[in-house]
Amino acid sequence: MLMVGTLVGLGIIGLLAVVFRLVSGISLLSSNIHIVAYVDDAAGLQKGAVVSLGGVRIGNVTGVSIPDSPPNPAQPVRIDMRVSSHQQDWLRENSLVQVATKGPMGDAAVSIDRGTADSPAARNGSVLPARVATPTSAVLISAHTLLENTNLLMDKFSAMVPHFKEGTAGKMMGPNDLSQRLGAISLQTGKIRAAMTSGSGSVARLMTDPRLPQALHQTEASTNGLQRQITRGNGSIGGFLHDSRLPKDLAGLKTDVGAASVNLKQAHGAVGKMMYDPSTVAELHGVMSGIDALGTSTGSIAQLTGNPELPRRTQDLSTSIHSLVKEMRANPHKFFRMHLDLF
Numbered sequence: 001m002l003m004v005g006t007l008v009g010l011g012i013i014g015l016l017a018v019v020f021r022l023v024s025g026i027s028l029l030s031s032n033i034h035i036v037a038y039v040d041d042a043a044g045l046q047k048g049a050v051v052s053l054g055g056v057r058i059g060n061v062t063g064v065s066i067p068d069s070p071p072n073p074a075q076p077v078r079i080d081m082r083v084s085s086h087q088q089d090w091l092r093e094n095s096l097v098q099v100a101t102k103g104p105m106g107d108a109a110v111s112i113d114r115g116t117a118d119s120p121a122a123r124n125g126s127v128l129p130a131r132v133a134t135p136t137s138a139v140l141i142s143a144h145t146l147l148e149n150t151n152l153l154m155d156k157f158s159a160m161v162p163h164f165k166e167g168t169a170g171k172m173m174g175p176n177d178l179s180q181r182l183g184a185i186s187l188q189t190g191k192i193r194a195a196m197t198s199g200s201g202s203v204a205r206l207m208t209d210p211r212l213p214q215a216l217h218q219t220e221a222s223t224n225g226l227q228r229q230i231t232r233g234n235g236s237i238g239g240f241l242h243d244s245r246l247p248k249d250l251a252g253l254k255t256d257v258g259a260a261s262v263n264l265k266q267a268h269g270a271v272g273k274m275m276y277d278p279s280t281v282a283e284l285h286g287v288m289s290g291i292d293a294l295g296t297s298t299g300s301i302a303q304l305t306g307n308p309e310l311p312r313r314t315q316d317l318s319t320s321i322h323s324l325v326k327e328m329r330a331n332p333h334k335f336f337r338m339h340l341d342l343f
Helices: 002-024 136-163 168-173 177-198 202-208 211-232 235-242 246-265 269-276 278-296 300-306 310-330
Strands: 032-039 050-053 056-065 077-084 097-101 108-112
Touching: 032 097, 050 077, 211 235, 246 269, 269 278
Parallel strands: 050 108
Antiparallel strands: 032 077, 050 056, 056 077, 097 108
């Protein structure tokens, strides 16, 4: 009887271990550690709730309370958890704890993110940081707002359907002028594509001519050669960019221009006097006034420059002299006679 009782007791203990394993996800024979987290809102979390790491169940909640003096008043809710110590490679001191629900109406559970390798492993009594969770009410409000916006969009779409055939999209679908134009455009596009494929036209030659890559390579080689020549300082551009004397020459030119500007402003030289010397400017004005008076006078010089009859008379005189010379060459005896007296 003692042996039978012992076997029955061991069976009951094994059965309880299996039930506890199925309910809590933790074996009675495995080593466990106790960890703590402080959150701002428990969101209905109950003792015995599931604790998961990366979506895998590793333990359960052993207590939810509000202590008298929490470390952070903004996170007054204390959550005590019992998890398997076999997860310490992933469960770190910087792992984040979050209270979440399984769906809008599901039970609350604890979800823990994997920590980083540079953080120490969580040990018995570790206090893990917590992430502020979005309240369930806010999720429900957002879902309700999304549903209302979807219904409004469907109503607007239903109102647009009767006018759909009258718009551009309807014309594109039905047999009308627009569809015919689109068909013509499609036909022309096909012809252009065929022409490009066949190699006719400038664009097709750019795409299919086998000599184009060689020409591009030659152009690239020429450009690279020109760049090397410029870099070496050869040619006018290279000399302009790399000549060490150019800055000195430009500085000297700037100095000479500045000195010339100063001399001009001081009325030195003919140009300076013409621009800044008052007496020279007055003399130039006098000369210009004399020239204007000469143009309005009636003297000989004015007649030579302003009489409109003078060119005609000059032309007539030239014609008469030409005729006289021609006549003298044709009949010289009329103009020249020689008389000799002999003694």
